[in-house]
Amino acid sequence: MSTLEIRDLQVSIETDQGTKPILKGVDLTIESGGIHAIMGPNGSGKSTLAYTIAGHPRYNVDGGTITLDGEDVLAMSVDERARAGLFLAMQYPVEIPGVTVANFLRTAKTAIDGEAPAIRGWAKTVNEHMDQLRMDKSFSARNVNEGFSGGEKKRHEILQLELLKPRFAVLDETDSGLDVDALKIVSEGVNRAHETSDLGVLLITHYTRILRYIQPTHVHVFVNGRVAEEGGRELADRLEDEGYDRYLTAQA
Amino acid sequence: MTLVDTAPSTPGSAAPIQTRSERPTSFDPADFGTPSGREVNWKLSDTARLAPLFADEETSGAVEYDLSALEAAGVLVTGDDAARGEIFRPEDLPSAIAWKRSETGLHVRIPAGEVLSEPLIARLRGLGAGLHGNDHIVIEALPDSVATVVLDHSGTAALAQNVEIIVRDRATLTVITVQQWEDDAVHAAAHQAVVGERATLKHIVVSFGGGVVRVNPSVRLAGQGSETALYGLAFSDAGQHLESQVYLFHEGQDTKGDVLYKGALQGQGARTVWIGDVLIGPDATGTDSYEKNQNLVLTDGTRADSIPNLEIETGDIAGAGHASATGRFDDEQLFYLQARGITEETARRLVVAGFLMEIVQRIGIPELEERLAADIEAELARGAGLAPASKAGA
Secondary structure (H helix, E strand, C coil): CCEEEEEEEEEEEEECCEEEEEEEEEEEEEECCCEEEEECCCCCCHHHHHHHHHCCCCEEEEEEEEEECCEEHHHCCHHHHHHHCEEEECCCCCCEEEEEHHHHHHHHHHHHHCCCCCHHHHHHHHHHHHHHCCCCHHHHHCEECCCCCHHHHHHHHHHHHHHHCCCEEEEECCCCCCCHHHHHHHHHHHHHHHHHHCCEEEEEECCCHHHHCCCCCEEEEEECCEEEEEECHHHHHHHHHHCCHHHHHHHC | CCCCCCCCCCCCCCCCCCCHHHCCCCCCHHHCCCCCCCCCCCCCCCHHHHHHHHCCCCCCCCEEEECHHHHHHCCECCHHHCCCCCCCCCCCHHHHHHHHHCCCCCEEEECCCCECCCCEEEEEEEEEEEEEEEEEEEEEECCCCEEEEEEEEEEEEEEEEEEEEEECCCCEEEEEEEEECCCCCEEEEEEEEEECCCCEEEEEEEEEECCEEEEEEEEEECCCCCEEEEEEEEEECCCCEEEEEEEEEECCCCCEEEEEEEEEECCCCCEEEEEEEEEECCCCCCCEEEEEEEEEECCCCCEEEEEEEEEECCCCCCEEEEEEEEECCCHHHHHHHHCCCCCHHHHHHHHHHHHHHHHHCCCCCHHHHHHHHHHHHHHHHHCCCCCCCCCCCC
16 A cells, blocks of 8 residues: 655746746645546646656756655656656657667666566567557557557557556546547556556546546546645536636636 | 757758859869868868878778678679779769779679679778778669678778769669778778669668768769668767768659768767758759758767758759758657656667667668667767766757
8 A cells, every 4th residue: 555645736847937836735645546537727737747746857846745655756866756656657758769669668667677577478468468458569669659649659658557567657638639449448558557556546637538437536626736626526527517617717 | 859950941942052063073183182171071071080091192901801792692793894983983082092092993793683682791891000091892783683782891991982883773772881990990981873763772871980980972863763762870989070971963853862860979079070962953853852960969078060951953843851950868758768767877878779770770681780789789888977968068
């Protein structure tokens, strides 16, 4: 049982117009097995939260803490966080020319586990997971994210989630740009990871659509860099009917 | 890498610095002055270290040849049959001297219709620093033949080299020149090629080792429907100067050219020079041409010159463009890899190796691809202790 705890997190970025505060005191506690949907309008700071947890250098932490079972996550480098059990499925995975998926996956698995996976068993494991995500075998020989369609990129992110077996996964708008079939396949992957390893999930999304396939245990509404409301599944249903207007009106 | 591509050009919009097609040629070294470093084709070159190649003198025994693979394949021709100069015209002093003083006259001819699946590898080993050598090599692919010829350089010498490449109608030829010289080698090579009707030339320059290496390929797409892919890969360490001046002339109709040169630089004084001239002639309607140079700066203290030129003399083309980009690591690529638990150092090595492997993956000879991948790893291991390029740099 692990706990990812975020306390009074304040984050800013540097822009041409100067320092811009994005997160203004975020509190969140996620435990193993929990599925937390983070919902909110564009620009509310959802993705900033995702990238700050992962340690992207663009985001400055001005105050607050992130801890994983009491360990100070903010003191860790990006790769240390991943090795500690945090995973970020990115909204816009980057292309890495000349690095094949097979090479990348093996290198990442070796880094996370601290030892190289057994060659034969590994290839079989990768193939099985690729099958489940309806990814063609030829994927292994392609360069990371190069020429991938939007759906292929997202499947590749979930493939990594299943293979690397983190303790907590942040999914940053994994549903964006997916058609219904791809959304189902990707959601099944997340559900598998959740069931097999008691994964804790932070599911960042603008829309309620993905919540038909991945059942959240908690729903948090993000507005203007803060958690504006929290609840269970029923809160998502209400958002589906009413949208974010009432939060934005209250704010104005 | 942080890449800032220049916008692709549209017909008639690009102006060349100098019209490349009007460059003077001569077989007589006396017609070329000793390069001062101010000439258009020498101004970015290391003329001081290339100076041994400016001496018009008797030379012999600088380079040892292992041609066993070519002999076994029966593709070497000798005597009166081995004519040279059908298409080659020296354009600078070392090339004119190499023409005049050439001792070997290596002549490779792929018979008509012959399809050779095994690459023909010629191994050239320099026998001593400062030993002056001069070479003129002819590689000729007769109609409908398919072959790959590799010139594999090692050891050390001061070598001026001409490579005359003739791709007859409908032939498919791949020429790969690998420079894995020792640190004190000096090498100036002029490759000149003509490609016939519906023929294809793939030409790849790989420069890893050597003090100063200047390999200048010049390709004329003469025949209708002819194609060429000109690829290059350079890894320049401290004190190395690796240069390619590429010239692609679309002369015939419906020709296709793809130029991609990549460089990585690490260590104090590491230098690369790339000049890419593309000329689309007045009769070259239907031309499709693209050239790109990308350099990855790994440490401070390096310099990459990158100059693309595009000259278009007909309005009726399928497309033409060029791009040049020199930059440091792309932080987003490093972040992506690190977010998967990979350490920063390993992530850097993966990104650089990947950047260069894009060319290696196009070679199509597994044995050579594996060797070059290992060479890239060795180069990166050599640079492991060096501080990465500062963020403001590049």
